[in-house]
Amino acid sequence: MSKAAELAKAGETLTNQPSGRKNIVINGGMQISQRATSTTGVGNASGYFGPDRWKIHKDATTAGRLTMTQSTDAPAGFANSLKMDCTTADTSIAAGERLNLGCSIEGFDVQHIKKGTSAALPMTLTFYVKGDQAATYNVEVGDFDNNRCFYKRFAVTTDWVKITIAIPADTTGAFTNDSGESIALGFWLVAGSTYNGGTFVEDAWSAYAANVRSHSSNTQFFDSTDREFFITGIQLEVGSQATNFEHRSRGEELALCQRYYQRKSNGYLAGNGAGTNQIAFGVPLPVSLRATPSTPPNFSMHRSGNTAATVSINQVTFNSDADNALLQLRTSGLSATDEVAYNVHINGILELDADM
Amino acid sequence: MNIENAQWCPADTITGITDTLTATLDGIPLVIPKDPANRHYAAILEWAKIDGNTIEEAD
Numbered sequence: 474m475s476k477a478a479e480l481a482k483a484g485e486t487l488t489n490q491p492s493g494r495k496n497i498v499i500n501g502g503m504q505i506s507q508r509a510t511s512t513t514g515v516g517n518a519s520g521y522f523g524p525d526r527w528k529i530h531k532d533a534t535t536a537g538r539l540t541m542t543q544s545t546d547a548p549a550g551f552a553n554s555l556k557m558d559c560t561t562a563d564t565s566i567a568a569g570e571r572l573n574l575g576c577s578i579e580g581f582d583v584q585h586i587k588k589g590t591s592a593a594l595p596m597t598l599t600f601y602v603k604g605d606q607a608a609t610y611n612v613e614v615g616d617f618d619n620n621r622c623f624y625k626r627f628a629v630t631t632d633w634v635k636i637t638i639a640i641p642a643d644t645t646g647a648f649t650n651d652s653g654e655s656i657a658l659g660f661w662l663v664a665g666s667t668y669n670g671g672t673f674v675e676d677a678w679s680a681y682a683a684n685v686r687s688h689s690s691n692t693q694f695f696d697s698t699d700r701e702f703f704i705t706g707i708q709l710e711v712g713s714q715a716t717n718f719e720h721r722s723r724g725e726e727l728a729l730c731q732r733y734y735q736r737k738s739n740g741y742l743a744g745n746g747a748g749t750n751q752i753a754f755g756v757p758l759p760v761s762l763r764a765t766p767s768t769p770p771n772f773s774m775h776r777s778g779n780t781a782a783t784v785s786i787n788q789v790t791f792n793s794d795a796d797n798a799l800l801q802l803r804t805s806g807l808s809a810t811d812e813v814a815y816n817v818h819i820n821g822i823l824e825l826d827a828d829m
Numbered sequence: 830m831n832i833e834n835a836q837w838c839p840a841d842t843i844t845g846i847t848d849t850l851t852a853t854l855d856g857i858p859l860v861i862p863k864d865p866a867n868r869h870y871a872a873i874l875e876w877a878k879i880d881g882n883t884i885e886e887a888d
Contacts, residue, residue: 520855764867767860767870770860788841789861827867828868829868
């Protein structure tokens with residue numbers, strides 16, 4: 474490359490470099506794992522089982538099972554990775570089966586990509602992967618608002634490998650500016666013909682079609698109980714140049730994750746009697762939640778002065794401004810119908826789930 | 830997401846508003862707010878469109 478070309482490239486990099494936080498992905502280094510650091514028997518349901526923000530998506534019934542772990546096996550410069558270890562094989566993948574590891578990114582956080590306009594910017598996706606043996610999978614970058622997708626296959630070896638993928642600008646379809654899912658980032662590990670029976674398109678945006686979401690020659694992760702898949706250092710950034718991973722402080726990364734999921738344990742909450750069978754109490758939130766949260770109905774909890782009284786959550790409301798979630802407990806035997814203050818002791822874990 | 834059942838919670842005794850339901854999703858019981866941005870509520874709305882699936886009235 475000539476000196477002039479080098480300077481032009483450097484100028485392009487500087488021009489495209491965002492002035493704020495560059496990594497669109499939250500918890501790409503897998504350092505936050507609020508729900509669990511290891512979960513066995515994963516594979517019979519979609520959900521969150523390991524590091525925050527990383528969700529297992531499955532369809533159809535599969536015999537395949539895996540253990541998902543926040544691992545300390547990581548490339549130099551990283552403390553953690555997400556490990557998936559096949560514990561029960563499924564060597565006969567039915568048409569409707571799929572298993573992918575995904576992360577949803579909300580519309581508020583991707584407006585700077587200017588997708589769907591003539592000024593749309595390219596993106597670059599980088600990540601580190603490793604396996605127990607050679608394998609080939611594919612990544613999907615989905616535009617959830619406009620049913621458009623970008624796909625790219627990548628190879629896994631027994632050593633940590635850094636994968637860099639250039640994603641061209643897409644002038645079709647703008648991201649909706651709201652708290653809903655705009656980008657669906659997914660790593661496809663298992664796919665039946667419903668998802669890999671079409672003609673796979675790489676390196677270009679295309680209209681969504683279910684049967685092109687994975688490649689028919691990809692490795693099926695559930696083909697052997699030897700199979701392992703490690704991933705970390707996931708970074709999606711604006712621009713055509715891959716830059717070093719944006720390492721954020723633990724506190725900063727935790728706060729970013731808490732917009733989607735928070736948990737409280739072994740604490741006291743102040744409540745207010747409301748009628749003869751309700752206690753309303755506010756749960757202070759360290760970070761505003763993305764949406765009104767779901768929560769388990771019967772965690773171990775009692776009200777002050779009466780440890781025998783059982784309570785269950787009857788109602789969840791939410792101030793979207795939003796430094797409180799208001800939970801309404803339903804109980805019995807309150808002593809008055811007027812407003813009385815109560816202390817509610819959480820013996821177990823109160824989960825607030827506003828993830829996508 | 831496997832939804833086994835869904836039922837509205839009793840109305841708030843003060844406001845009279847019903848804006849929460851309980852459901853069992855993938856074997857896990859949850860209290861779910863009536864918020865379309867909540868993924869569990871969105872899934873229940875899709876589930877309720879299928880013939881035979883109904884969100885039960887409150888007890």
